[in-house]
Amino acid sequence: xxVGYVYHPIYLEHDTGNDPESTQRLVAITDHLQQCxxxxxxHALAATPATPRDIARVHxxxxxxxxxxxxxxxGGLVDADTVVSPRSYxxxxxxxxxxxNATRAVLAGEVQSAFALVRPPGHHATHNEAMGFCLLNNIxxxxxxxxAEGGISRxxxxxxxxxxxxxxxxxxxxxxxxxxxxLHQYPFYPGTGHWREKGGEAAEGNTLNISxxxxxxxxxYRQAFQRLVEPALRRFQPQLILASAxxxxxxxxxxxxxxxxxxxxxxxxxxxxxLADELCGGRLVLTLEGGYSLTALAHGAAAxxxxxxxxxxxxxxxxAQEPERPVQELLQAIARYHGLP
Ligand SMILES: [Zn+2]
Numbered sequence: 221x222x223v224g225y226v227y228h229p230i231y232l233e234h235d236t237g238n239d240p241e242s243t244q245r246l247v248a249i250t251d252h253l254q255q256c257x258x259x260x261x262x263h264a265l266a267a268t269p270a271t272p273r274d275i276a277r278v279h280x281x282x283x284x285x286x287x288x289x290x291x292x293x294x295g296g297l298v299d300a301d302t303v304v305s306p307r308s309y310x311x312x313x314x315x316x317x318x319x320x321n322a323t324r325a326v327l328a329g330e331v332q333s334a335f336a337l338v339r340p341p342g343h344h345a346t347h348n349e350a351m352g353f354c355l356l357n358n359i360x361x362x363x364x365x366x367x368a369e370g371g372i373s374r375x376x377x378x379x380x381x382x383x384x385x386x387x388x389x390x391x392x393x394x395x396x397x398x399x400x401x402x403l404h405q406y407p408f409y410p411g412t413g414h415w416r417e418k419g420g421e422a423a424e425g426n427t428l429n430i431s432x433x434x435x436x437x438x439x440x441y442r443q444a445f446q447r448l449v450e451p452a453l454r455r456f457q458p459q460l461i462l463a464s465a466x467x468x469x470x471x472x473x474x475x476x477x478x479x480x481x482x483x484x485x486x487x488x489x490x491x492x493x494x495l496a497d498e499l500c501g502g503r504l505v506l507t508l509e510g511g512y513s514l515t516a517l518a519h520g521a522a523a524x525x526x527x528x529x530x531x532x533x534x535x536x537x538x539x540a541q542e543p544e545r546p547v548q549e550l551l552q553a554i555a556r557y558h559g560l561p
Contacts, residue, residue: 221332221333221502221528221529221530222263222330222331222332223261223262223263223331223332223333223334223335223525223528223529224262224263224264224265224322224325224326224330224331224333224334224335225262225263225264225265225322225334225335225336225337225525226265226266226267226318226319226321226322226334226335226336226337226338227246227250227264227267227318227337227338228267228314228318228338230267230307230310230311230314231243231246231311231314231315231318231337231338231339232246232247233305233307233308233310233311234305234307234308234311234312234315234339234340235303235305235306235307235308236303236305236353237303239301239303239353240474240475240512241301241339241340241341241353241510241512243339244514245339245511245512245514245517246337246339248514248515248517248518249337249508249517249518249521249522250337251518252518252519252521252522253518253521253522253525256522258522258525258526258529261529262525263330263331265318265321265322265325265330265331265334266321267314267315267317267318267321267336267338268314268317268318268321269310269313269314269316269317270313270314270316270317270320270356270361271317272284274316274317274320274361274364274365275313275316275356275361277361277364277365277368278347278356278357278360278361278364278391279345279347279348279356279357279361280347280348282348283347283348283349283350283356284356287304287308287309287312287350287355287356288309290304290309291304291305291306291307291308291309291310292306292309294306295308298350298351298355299350299351299352301352301353302350302351302352302353302354302355304350304355308340308355309355311339311340312340312355312356313356314338315336315338315339315340315341315342315355315356315358316342316356316357316358316361316362318336318337318338318358318507319336319338319342319358319359319361319362319505319507320361320362320365321336322334322335322336322362322505322507323362323363323365323366323370323460323462323505324365324370326460326503326504326505327366327370327371327372327460327503332502332503332504333493333496333502333503333504333505333506333528334504334505334506335465335505335506335507335508335521335524335525335528336358336362336505336506336507336508337508337521338358338507338508339508340353340354340355340356341353341354341358341466341508341509341510342354342355342356342357342358342359342360342361342387342464342507342509343357343358343359343360343379343381343383343385343386343387343388343464343466343509344357344383344385344386344387344410345357345360345387346386346387346390346391347390347391351387351410352383352409352410353510354387357387357388357391358507359377359379359385359388359462359463359464359507359509360387360388360391360392362462362505362507363375363377363388363391363392363398363462364391366460366462367397367398370460372459372460373397373459374397374398374399374456374457374458374459375397375398375399375458375459375460375461375462376398376399376400376401376452376453376456376458376460376461376462377392377398377399377400377401377461377462377463377464378401378402378403378449378453378461378462378463378464378492379400379401379402379403379404379463379464379466379509380402380403380441380463380464380465380466380469380488381404381464381465381466381468381469381509381510382404382405382408382466382468382469382473382475382476382478382510383404383405383408383409383410383466383468383476383509383510384402384404384406384408384410384411384412384413384429384431385400385402385404385413385464385509386410386412386413388400388402388464389402389412389413389417389427389429392423392426392427393419393420393423393427394419394420394421394422394423395422395423395426396422396423396426398423398426399426399428399452399453399456399458400419400426400427400428401428401430401448401449401452401453402427402428402429402430402464403430403432403441403444403449404429404430404431404432405431405432405433405434405436405469405476405477405478406429406431406432406433408434408476408477413429413431414429414431415429415430415431415550415553415554415557416429416557417429418557418558425558425559426456428448428449428452428554428558429554430444430448430449430551430554432444432478432547432550433545433547433550434476434477434478434545435477435478435479435542435543435544435545436478436479436480436544436545436547437471437478437479437480437481437539437540437544437545438479438480438481438483438484438539438540438544439544439546440544440545440546440547440551441469441480441484441488442484442487443547443548443551444547444551445487445488445491447551447552447555447560448551448554448555448558448560449491450491450495451555451560451561452558452560453495453499454495454498454499455560457499458499458500459500459503460500460503460504460505461492461495461496461499461500461503461504461505462504462505462506462507463492463504463505463506463507464506464507464509465506465507465508465509465521465524466508466509466510466511467485467510467511467513467516467517467520467521468509468510468511468512470482470511470513470516470517470520470537471516471539471540471541471542472513472515472516472537473511473512473513473516474512474513475510475512479539479540479542479544480540481535481537481538481539481540482516482519482520482523482533482535482536482537483523483533483535483539485519485520485523485524485527486523486524486526486527486532486533486535487527488524488527489506489523489524489527489528490527492504492506493527493528504528506524508521515537516537519533519535519536519537523535
């Protein structure tokens, strides 16, 4: 099977200084992929900037003008933790364009699956606001491109970053052609994504929020995929699966409280690839969101690529030392709420 990746050096020019969402994150991933021999097995896909027409499918053109003006005037803070540097506007266009190109390559059959190694990340960016390290919503832009120009009419997005993908949820709340599944710590930043939130009136039930308590770990995430993600995707029958891949659920992550290990990232990617095989000709596109422990991030991304290639990936960091919180009853309640078998 051919597995593609998107990368562009401009992603390192989004200069956030000492922010946890730093250029070092992508350096850690690409260095490790080269050292462990996975890089050479992957098919490089181009990154080009998203066009204003692409962006307008999700974002208010005023947001784009604001980001551009801010970058051109030397940069600054968008919110307490979201930085715009002089090259951030261009990097954001290439990040969105990278996610779109990964999707285009998968739908064209150039590769079976692809992982866009982009930054700035995207899933918090809403119609008119950049927030939470995110400037433009890369995955929402890729999804809306696929529906407008990719020749498909139904797709699923699985967001397994530790934070709720509020921007993506907003973009498709009323779109019956998109199933949005988010697994995240709750209550937590950005505050949205309770499991009773299930989409707008036009697409009720097409938003599946799996809001998990702090200290959910490997067992809980694996059960959530089995009990909720798999049956929801089978019921929806997508023609493409997209995933917001975040590694800030790792037990060593400095920004969140979950207890996931690298071995679960391998299982998640294997599960998504198996669902894609079963439901949509193997078509799977991942795009990078968070993950702030550089070591866990590098191994998490490598475990993901190994899984897409059908190869094992030994977890060098091991499992969390703390006991994880059981979530079976919660998962059961969510399944009942969504009428899942
Ligand atoms: Zn996150």
